[in-house]
Amino acid sequence: MDFLKKEDTALVVVDMQERLMSAMPGTEGGLAVKNVKILLEAAKVLDIPVHVTEQYPKGLGPTISDIKESVGKGFRPVEKLVFSCARSPEFMEELKALGRSSVLLCGVETHVCVLQTAIDLVNDGYRVYVPADAVVSRKELDWEKGIALMDKAGAVIGTTEAFLFQLLERAGTDEFRQISKLVR
Numbered sequence: 001m002d003f004l005k006k007e008d009t010a011l012v013v014v015d016m017q018e019r020l021m022s023a024m025p026g027t028e029g030g031l032a033v034k035n036v037k038i039l040l041e042a043a044k045v046l047d048i049p050v051h052v053t054e055q056y057p058k059g060l061g062p063t064i065s066d067i068k069e070s071v072g073k074g075f076r077p078v079e080k081l082v083f084s085c086a087r088s089p090e091f092m093e094e095l096k097a098l099g100r101s102s103v104l105l106c107g108v109e110t111h112v113c114v115l116q117t118a119i120d121l122v123n124d125g126y127r128v129y130v131p132a133d134a135v136v137s138r139k140e141l142d143w144e145k146g147i148a149l150m151d152k153a154g155a156v157i158g159t160t161e162a163f164l165f166q167l168l169e170r171a172g173t174d175e176f177r178q179i180s181k182l183v184r
Contacts, residue, residue: 001156002102002127003166003169004102004104004129004163005102005167006046006047008100008101008102009100009102009103009129010048010050010051010098010100010102010103010104011039011040011043011048011049011050011103011104011106012051012052012053012085012095012103012104012105012107012117013036013039013040013051013052013067013071013107014053014085014105014106014107014108014113014114014117015053015054015060015107015108015109015113016033016036016052016064016067016107016108017055017057017060017061017062017063018060018061018063018064019059019060019061020055020061020108020109021064023138024108024136024137024138025136025140028136028143029136031136032106032107032108032134032135032136033064033067035131035133035134036067036070036106036107036134037066037067037070038164038183039104039106039131039134039160040067040070041070041182042164042167042182044072045175045178045179046167046168046175046179048104049098049100050071051078051085051091051094052067052075052077052078053077053078053079053080053085053091053107053113054077054078054079055080055083056079056080056081057077057079062077063075078090078091078094083112083113083116083117084113084116084117084119084120085113085117086116086117086120086121087116087120101125101126101127102126102127102128102129103121103126103128103129104131104163105117105121105128105129105130105135106130106131106134106135107134107135108135108136109135109136109137109138109142109146110135110137110146110147111142111143111145111146112137112146114135114146114150115146115149115150118130118150118153119149119150122154122155127156128154128155128156129155129158129163130147130150130155130156130157130158131158131159131160131162131163132147132157132158132159133159133160134160135147164179164182164183
């Protein structure tokens with residue numbers, strides 16, 4: 001297992017759309033949104049590229065406003081009909097163009113689109129990191145099994161804070177001070 005490196009990582013936010021998020025349990029859904037927003041803010045500080053996907057936006061609505069606002073300028077989600085982001089040619093073209101080999105993966109639902117994306121990316125040679133507190137499913141059992149299956153497939157499971165401090169590597173920097181404020 002390798003640590004995440006900011007210069008080799010892309011952040012992927014999967015399908016955090018209005019209809020999907022409204023179906024998530026309140027506490028867990030709120031925690032996932034909070035942690036994805038922290039990851040997005042940290043990505044700005046650390047200059048990590050961000051990719052956002054939307055699953056069938058005509059039916060599931062657009063990305064929730066909290067996430068759009070955190071992404072900021074240049075928000076342009078990749079629309080898809082496939083569950084795995086890695087099976088979207090547009091998504092994979094954009095990801096491969098970055099030349100990065102690690103993906104920090106978050107979003108919904110843990111046991112469907114996040115899981116299938118993680119498996120495909122691992123099988124494609126990417127190192128995949130999933131913060132368990134930044135993914136969510138409607139049912140706890142689906143979340144638990146999705147996490148377990150990603151772990152078994154070779155993704156690294158951790159938390160938002162654990163991965164942020166891997167990306168930072170050290171204290172005492174401006175980046176550390178900015179990110180420390182996000183996780184208080």
